[in-house]
Amino acid sequence: MPTSGENGIPAYQRIQNTIRERIEDGQLKAGDAVASKRELARVHRVSLMTARHALAGLEREGVVERRRGAGTFVAPPRIHFNKLMSYTEQMASRGLAPCSKVITSRIIEHEEEVSARLTLPAGSKMVKLERVRHTSDEPFAFETCYLPADKFADLVRAPLGRSSLFATLERDFDVQLAYADEEVDATTADGRVAQFLQMSRGAPVLRIRQVIYASNAKPVIYVVGFYRGERHSLFIRRFR
Amino acid sequence: MPTSGENGIPAYQRIQNTIRERIEDGQLKAGDAVASKRELARVHRVSLMTARHALAGLEREGVVERRRGAGTFVAPPRIHFNKLMSYTEQMASRGLAPCSKVITSRIIEHEEEVSARLTLPAGSKMVKLERVRHTSDEPFAFETCYLPADKFADLVRAPLGRSSLFATLERDFDVQLAYADEEVDATTADGRVAQFLQMSRGAPVLRIRQVIYASNAKPVIYVVGFYRGERHSLFIRRFR
DNA sequence: AAGTGGTCTAGACCACGGC
DNA sequence: CCGTGGTCTAGACCACTTC
Numbered sequence: 001m002p003t004s005g006e007n008g009i010p011a012y013q014r015i016q017n018t019i020r021e022r023i024e025d026g027q028l029k030a031g032d033a034v035a036s037k038r039e040l041a042r043v044h045r046v047s048l049m050t051a052r053h054a055l056a057g058l059e060r061e062g063v064v065e066r067r068r069g070a071g072t073f074v075a076p077p078r079i080h081f082n083k084l085m086s087y088t089e090q091m092a093s094r095g096l097a098p099c100s101k102v103i104t105s106r107i108i109e110h111e112e113e114v115s116a117r118l119t120l121p122a123g124s125k126m127v128k129l130e131r132v133r134h135t136s137d138e139p140f141a142f143e144t145c146y147l148p149a150d151k152f153a154d155l156v157r158a159p160l161g162r163s164s165l166f167a168t169l170e171r172d173f174d175v176q177l178a179y180a181d182e183e184v185d186a187t188t189a190d191g192r193v194a195q196f197l198q199m200s201r202g203a204p205v206l207r208i209r210q211v212i213y214a215s216n217a218k219p220v221i222y223v224v225g226f227y228r229g230e231r232h233s234l235f236i237r238r239f240r
Numbered sequence: 241m242p243t244s245g246e247n248g249i250p251a252y253q254r255i256q257n258t259i260r261e262r263i264e265d266g267q268l269k270a271g272d273a274v275a276s277k278r279e280l281a282r283v284h285r286v287s288l289m290t291a292r293h294a295l296a297g298l299e300r301e302g303v304v305e306r307r308r309g310a311g312t313f314v315a316p317p318r319i320h321f322n323k324l325m326s327y328t329e330q331m332a333s334r335g336l337a338p339c340s341k342v343i344t345s346r347i348i349e350h351e352e353e354v355s356a357r358l359t360l361p362a363g364s365k366m367v368k369l370e371r372v373r374h375t376s377d378e379p380f381a382f383e384t385c386y387l388p389a390d391k392f393a394d395l396v397r398a399p400l401g402r403s404s405l406f407a408t409l410e411r412d413f414d415v416q417l418a419y420a421d422e423e424v425d426a427t428t429a430d431g432r433v434a435q436f437l438q439m440s441r442g443a444p445v446l447r448i449r450q451v452i453y454a455s456n457a458k459p460v461i462y463v464v465g466f467y468r469g470e471r472h473s474l475f476i477r478r479f480r
Numbered sequence: 481a482a483g484t485g486g487t488c489t490a491g492a493c494c495a496c497g498g499c
Numbered sequence: 500c501c502g503t504g505g506t507c508t509a510g511a512c513c514a515c516t517t518c
Contacts, residue, residue, distance in 0.1 A: 010505080010506060010507090011506080011507075012506080012507090036483075036484060036485080037484080037485065037486095038483085038484080038485095041509095046507075046508085047507060047508045047509055047510080048508090048509080048510080049289065049488090049506095049507070049508075049509090049510095050506080050507060050508080052485075052486080052487095053506085053507090055485085060300065066484095066485065066486095067484085067485080067515095067516080068484070068485050068486070068514075068515055068516080069483085069484055069485065069514070069515030069516035069517075070483095070484065070485080070515080070516050070517075071483085071484055071485080071516090072484085072485080081421075082322060082476065082477075082478045082479065083478060083479065083480065084478040084479055084480040085480075177480050178479070178480055179477060179478060179479045179480060180477070180478045181321075181475065181476070181477050182474075182475065182476040182477070182478065183473050183474070183475055184424060184446070184473055184474040184475075184476065185446055185469055185470060185472070185473035185474065186426035186427070186444040186445055186446040186447075186467075186469030186470070187426070187444055187469055187470050188444050188469075203428075204426040204427055204428050204444035204445070204469070205426055205444070206424070206425055206426040206446075207426075227426075229425055229426030229427055229428075229444070230425060230426070230427050231425075232425070233423050233424055233425035234422075234423070234424040234425070235421065235422065235423055235424075236322065236421070236422040236424065236476055237322075237419060237420070237421050237422070238322050238323060238324040238419060238420045238422065239322065239323065239324055239418070239419045240323065240324040240325075240417050240418055240419060250486080250487060250488090251487080251488075252487080252488090276502075276503060276504080277503080277504065277505095278502085278503080278504095281490095286488075286489085287488060287489045287490060287491080288489090288490080288491080289487095289488070289489075289490090289491095289507090290487080290488060290489080292504075292505080292506095293487085293488090295504085306503090306504060306505090307496095307497080307503085307504080308495075308496055308497080308503070308504050308505065309495070309496035309497035309498080309502085309503055309504065310496085310497050310498075310502095310503065310504080311497090311502085311503055311504080312503085312504075481517100481518085482516105482517090482518085483515100483516085483517085483518100484514100484515080484516075484517095485513105485514090485515080485516100486512105486513080486514080486515095487511100487512085487513080487514100488510105488511080488512085488513105489508105489509100489510090489511080490508100491507105491508090492506100492507080492508080493505105493506085493507085494504105494505080494506075494507105495503100495504090495505080495506100496502105496503080496504085496505100497501100497502090497503075497504100498500100498501095498502090498503100499500085499501090
C-alpha cells in the first residue's frame with residue numbers, strides 16, 4: 001500500500017494532522033515532547049522515513065522543533081511579524097480602542113503621481129481619505145489613503161470614523177487584501193502635517209508610503225502616512 | 241556507507257552544492273531543467289530518496305521548482321523582500337562596490353543600554369565598531385555595531401574596512417546569523433551624525449536600531465544606524 | 481546505556497505531464 | 500508511452516543528548 005493508507009491522503013500528512021490536532025486541542029503544549037519518529041512509525045504502522053518526513057514538515061511550518069539526540073518538541077506559539085494590519089487591527093491586538101478623525105473624504109482627479117502608484121491611467125478619479133489617528137488624546141499619525149474611484153466611490157459615504165477601512169473593503173467591497181510594499185524614510189513636518197500632529201514645523205517625522213495589493217495582485221490602496229518621530233516607531237523582523 | 245560519502249558532509253548536501261554551483265556559474269539559468277532525481281541518483285551513486293531529499297531542500301530554499309510529472313527547474317531569481325542582508329551584500333545584489341570607512345574599532349564596557357539589548361550582564365565588555373558607509377562618494381549611513389567581547393574580541397583586528405562583518409562572523413567565528421528585529425524611527429542629526437553624513441545638524445534622519453540573532457536565538461549584534469532622510473529609504477513587504 | 485533525530489539504501493508503485 | 504516527481508518500505512548505522 002504505497003501512496004494511500006486507507007483514504008486518499010498521504011500517510012505523512014495524516015500523521016501531521018493528528019499531531020496538529022493534539023496541539024490545537026491543548027493535549028500538547030509548547031515545550032512538550034512529541035512522539036518520537038520510532039513511536040510514530042510504530043503507532044501509525046509506517047516506516048521510519050515516513051514518520052520522519054511528517055516531523056520534518058511540521059518543523060518547516062514552525063509547529064515543532066527537533067533537537068538531535070533529545071527529541072521533537074512543540075514549538076512556542078509564533079509571534080507574527082511584518083503582518084499587514086490596519087490601524088484598527090493593530091490597536092485591537094494591543095487591547096486599545098482605535099480612534100481616528102476623518103479630515104477629508106471625497107473624490108479627486110488629476111493627482112498623477114498617485115494614479116501612477118495605483119497603476120491607473122492619468123487623470124483617473126480616486127477616493128481621497130485623510131485621517132488623523134490618535135492614541136488616548138495625543139495625535140499619532142496623519143494618513144492619506146487613495147483608492148480607485150471606479151470601484152470604491154461609495155467609500156466617501158462609509159462611516160470610516162468608526163469602522164475600519166480594511167474591514168469595510170473586505171466586507172462590503174469583496175476585496176481580499178494580500179500584501180503591501182512600504183517605503184519608509186525620514187522627513188520634516190510641513191505646516192499641515194505639523195498642525196495635525198501638534199508638533200512644530202520642521203520636526204522630524206517618519207513617512208511611510210504604502211501600496212496595498214489585493215490577492216489578485218492589483219493595487220487597491222495607496223497610503224501616505226506621517227508619524228511623529230522619536231515618539232512612535234516601526235518594528236520589522238527580517239530573516240536571513 | 242551511510243552518513244558520509246567520502247568526506248564528512250552528507251550526500252544530499254553535496255548534491256545540492258553541485259547544483260547550486262552550476263547555477264551560480266551560469267551553466268544553469270532560470271527555467272532550465274535540473275537533472276531528475278533518477279539521474280542524480282545514478283550520477284552521485286545514491287538512492288532515489290537521497291536524490292529527492294536534495295531537490296526538496298533546494299526547493300525549500302527557493303533555488304528550484306519541482307513540477308510533478310514535468311521535472312525540476314531552476315527557479316527565477318527571487319526578489320528578496322525583508323531579507324536580512326549586510327551592507328556589503330546589499331551593494332553586491334545591486335552590482336555596486338561596497339565602500340565603508342571604519343571610524344572606531346575597540347573594546348568598551350559599561351554601556352548598559354547596549355549590554356541590555358544584547359542580554360549581557362551589566363558591565364560586560366563589548367566590541368564597538370563605528371563605520372561610515374558610502375555610495376560613490378556620498379556618505380549614506382553611519383552605523384555603530386556592538387558585539388559581545390567574550391566571543392568576538394578578535395574582531396577589532398579584522399580588516400573590516402574591506403571585508404564584510406557578516407561574512408567574517410559566518411566564516412571565521414562560526415556564527416550563523418538568522419534574523420533581526422528592527423526598530424525604525426525618525427530623529428534629527430546631532431553634531432557627530434551630521435558631521436559623518438555631511439549634513440546640517442537638526443536635519444531629519446532615519447534611525448534603525450537592530451538586534452541581530454544567531455540561529456540559536458542568541459543576540460549577536462546590536463546595530464544603531466543613521467541614514468540620510470529624504471535621500472535613502474527602506475523597503476518592506478508585509479503580508480496579511 | 482538507552483533513546484533520539486539524521487542520513488541512507490535499493491528498490492516499489494502511484495499520479496501526472498508531455499509527446 | 501515514457502519520464503517525472505511523490506510517496507513509501509524495512510530496515511541500517513551514525514552522532515548526539517540524557518540519564
